[in-house]
């Protein structure tokens with residue numbers, strides 16, 4: 185595992201050009217230079233030179249980041265910004281008391297128990313109707329030569345199974361073999377909390393489960409997809425790309441207007457136009473700033489709630505302007521962020537928020 189010192193050269197590559205300010209959602213909201221990568225690099229350079237201590241204040245600024253990666257994509261010096269922040273966070277958290285407590289909550293048995301309990305509470309609250317009653321198995325016979333898809337079911341599907349049910353319903357119209365395994369979390373929350381040891385643990389576990397013969401690792405979440413690519417995997421595909429490459433007709437009897445929020449971790453949205461071409465009676469209205477962050481990003485929404493709500497509020501205003509009946513996304517964290525944005529904007533009656541695959545599963549006919 186690399187240390188912060190190993191990144192000294194990369195930190196020094198920052199020319200202080202300030203271009204990252206023009207894309208950073210937190211900087212745009214706060215105008216605080218410590219929110220953006222340039223300011224963070226000034227502080228971390230001070231730490232490496234011994235002028236500053238890696239303390240609570242610096243950790244606070246490390247947390248002032250959505251891990252959206254927009255600055256990384258835009259940086260002319262090609263600095264792997266997120267890896268540096270994660271390493272600095274790891275070095276702070278491993279020596280801090282609250283780091284020990286948080287990492288205990290993220291340990292294998294505690295974390296998976298929390299997810300299981302949340303899933304059970306959710307089922308009880310919904311009187312069991314959320315059980316997998318819509319889940320339909322693939323119609324492919326085991327003997328047929330059909331694409332083998334290993335379904336990487338994200339943790340959130342254990343709590344809200346609607347997306348998994350919708351994915352299975354749509355895939356029941358395809359000749360595929362869907363393989364399910366007992367994966368752990370992809371590890372993204374552990375990267376955010378600087379728990380790099382736990383990240384390596386889940387990565388090793390998940391990679392062992394991925395040994396064997398298959399065509400694709402299928403996800404329904406842009407963040408899981410991005411993290412699996414970060415493992416070094418190449419055969420990862422999200423459900424929207426899969427459908428775009430394997431066209432069907434999605435016929436809606438009544439006309440419906442939709443808009444789409446692009447999650448920050450979703451790198452390629454060429455699927456959108458292709459899928460829209462497959463839909464009958466669906467009108468797409470692009471919202472202003474469709475690729476602006478929703479402001480949620482898990483623990484960011486807890487630690488920096490005011491800023492998170494302010495970013496989400498602007499998103500909600502842009503969605504409302506489209507007058508769409510549905511706002512679609514491809515990430516459960518964004519779904520929460522969009523809800524938060526509507527509440528912050530006072531839109532208690534708002535467009536329905538769904539994963540793209542949930543919307544496609546609502547089609548009256550799929551063929």
Ligand code: SF4
Pocket residue numbers: 197198199200201202203204205221222255258259260261262263
């Ligand atoms: S865009 Fe890159 S080089 Fe420019 S200030 Fe930001 S981090 Fe530094």
Ligand code: SF4
Pocket residue numbers: 207208209210211219220221248249250251252253254255256265
């Ligand atoms: S990752 Fe996103 S929120 Fe964090 S500094 Fe870069 S642009 Fe700003």
